Amino acid sequence: MRIGTKAAQKRAFIAGISGKSIAGPAQPVLVDGSGQLGTASTASIGKSAKRTSTDQRLSKLRAEVQRQRRGFTRLQRAVSRLRAEAEKGD
Numbered sequence: 001m002r003i004g005t006k007a008a009q010k011r012a013f014i015a016g017i018s019g020k021s022i023a024g025p026a027q028p029v030l031v032d033g034s035g036q037l038g039t040a041s042t043a044s045i046g047k048s049a050k051r052t053s054t055d056q057r058l059s060k061l062r063a064e065v066q067r068q069r070r071g072f073t074r075l076q077r078a079v080s081r082l083r084a085e086a087e088k089g090d
Contacts, residue, residue: 027039027040
């Protein structure tokens with residue numbers, strides 16, 4: 001069933017869903033590019049979880065690289081200051 005037109009409809013609200021739990025096993029509901037609702041296969045859910053896990057690891061790795069770069073920059077500045085002080089002393 002399609003309600004409305006893609007160009008005219010920008011939002012949809014369905015009463016009675018939010019905050020309601022269901023008994024038994026459940027599957028996530030997805031929306032494709034054309035607005036069709038459906039459930040994901042077990043394989044695609046696993047891929048999504050794996051992608052999320054990989055994204056989290058990449059995010060942590062990027063943060064660590066940034067932290068190490070900042071430390072390296074501080075070290076370079078300290079070396080430059082020491083060299084400048086040593087040249088003044090000569």
